[in-house]
Amino acid sequence: MTRKRARRGLVTAAISVTILPCAPLPVHASGRMSAELSGAITVVGDAAPDRFDVLAYPVDSDNAVARGQVTGDGRFTVAGVAPGRYRLQADTWRGRGFGTLWWPGTHDPAQATVFTVADDGPVAVPTMTVPVGAVEGRITSQGGEPVKRAPVFLDATYGRPGSGPADLERASTGSDGRYRFATVIGGGYKVGTGMRFSDDEDTVVTQWLPGRWVRARADTVAVEAGQTTVVDQRQLPLPRAAVVSGRLTVTGGASATEFAVWPVDHYAWRGPVAADGSFELSPLPPGEYQFSVSSGNAAAWLPGGGLHRPTEWLTIDAGEHRVLDPLHLSVGRISGRLTTRTAGVPPYGAHALLHRVAPDGSTDPAVPLTRQARVADDDGNFDFAAVAPGRYKISVRLRGGPTAKPHQWVPGRRTPTDARVFTVGIGDHLIVPDEVVLPRKP
The missing domain is CATH 2.60.40.1120 (Carboxypeptidase-like, regulatory domain)
Structure with a gap:
């Protein structure tokens, strides 16, 4: 997870028995004194x-x-x-x-x-004492030869109930098969090495010490202050592939084919949903998984079937065929058109993005709820074909894609505070009036 926080300095006030101009006390972004x-x-x-x-x-x-x-x-x-x-x-x-x-x-x-x-x-x-140690070792092949450029993962056993590959610290072996994590806070950790599972270089299976395919079953390595913990591993033969399947039903007019199943942090194994709602991910390496069933604009999570990412993980063993619990999604639809002040000319490369409005009315302008919704065609049309019921605002981003700062908010506002709130119910199809892209700021 990437965390970015602005650093604010403390502004001191000049105070005297005479009346002098004084600088304001520091104020937090919320408006409260800080x-x-x-x-x-x-x-x-x-x-x-x-x-x-x-x-x-x-x-x-x-x-x-x-x-x-x-x-x-x-x-x-x-x-x-x-x-x-x-x-x-x-x-x-x-x-x-x-x-x-x-x-x-x-x-x-x-x-x-x-x-x-x-x-x-x-x-x-x-003052707090922070113990720091190191973890190093060597990765060898089944024949005992050093493996170069092998990914090595380090994961903490503390702090969160389960973790995926995005949470891991990563190193890579040199030509001699050796790796090193130089600055590790003392505590319990698990160490794994990745091996390519298929011809796709993104499909990696992790072998956790001492030869386990599931992180929860791996040994815990202790890191202590001033000590280097040595962890060597010899690669095992690749495990048998697993299969994960299930079924999705959709209420609200959207087709099940609008959706896909994503193993979280393993997008190389994305699986489409068929017209009858069935889906299958195969071949899948063993490990721990969470799944997002998503159209890009409406999503549910497995295990649990909720709208928010769960804390628990599913353990999938080598050779297993796991049938997931049936999943149901209720959706609506939002569509519209982006245009410019030159009649009939769409803004090239613009994106429309949805933002869920929280119960207190707030909206995070930096993080849209959905994946990108690229302008659909040469006329500037955009279509969120499967939207979870709720309240939304829409931002428009120009060149630079969905990661760029919002250029404006519908209808033609510069800030999210003034943006219109769109309420979507099950089966609703909201058509947004044509949105004219504002001139770029000087």
Whole structure:
């Protein structure tokens, strides 16, 4: 998961017995006064303190709201924090290491210290000791020869209930088959090596120490402060392929063929849904999976069949044929047309994207709910053929694709606050009036 947080400095006010102009106190983006948390870490092991960041998490949220980088002398300041209660976490992301640790030195967020931030901060944070070790080893073939350019994965056993390949730290072996993870926060980890499962270079099966195809059954490797843990593996013969199948029914007018089944983090094995709602993924390597059944605009998750990604994972064994629980989706439809002030000329390369409106009316302008909806044809038509019932706003993005910043919001607004809310029910087909693309800002 990529996390980006702006760093806000503390603006100090000049106060005197005489009346002087004074700078405003720092204000959080929410409009509330903000403060900062300051402290230090002590690293035990071969790592510089400035390889770490410190993140502030509200006690009722899994999302960090502020970040501060540790300096070379171990000190840090997390600024721009609104009043509230927070847990702090030391983190080594951005390619500088792997692992996390909560204050005062635990992997369990439930045991973390809670810091209370008031309007009159700053808050002093006690120094925390961060143990750091390393993991290294050698990958060899069945015949004992070194395997070069083999992917090696490192995954923590703490911090989250199950994880997929996107959460793993990755290294690659050299010509001698050796690899090394140089900065790893002390704790329990699992180590695996990837092998190509088919002719497609993206289809990789992971062999976890000591020769397990399922991560949950792998041995746990302990990483300790100042120590290097050696993990060698010899590649096993490839396992037998598995098969996953199931059936989807759709209410609301959309065809089942609008949908596809995606093993999360394994998009190379995408499977289409047939007209009768049946689908099959094969050949599939054994491992742990979550599945998204999606049209790009409406989706459900397996296991569970809910609209939100589950925490549990399905274990698929080598040679197994797993039939998933039947899944039902109820949908509506939104379509429209993008045009320009030159009559009949569509905006080349523009995208229309849906954003779900939360119950409190908020909309995240940076993260659309759906996959991209590219302009459908030369007339500028766009069509969200299968939309989950709910309330939505629509943004328009120009060249640069769906990852670019929104150029405007329907109908012709520059900000999401002023955008129209479209309510979609089961079987509804909402036709959006032609949206004229605004001129580019000077």
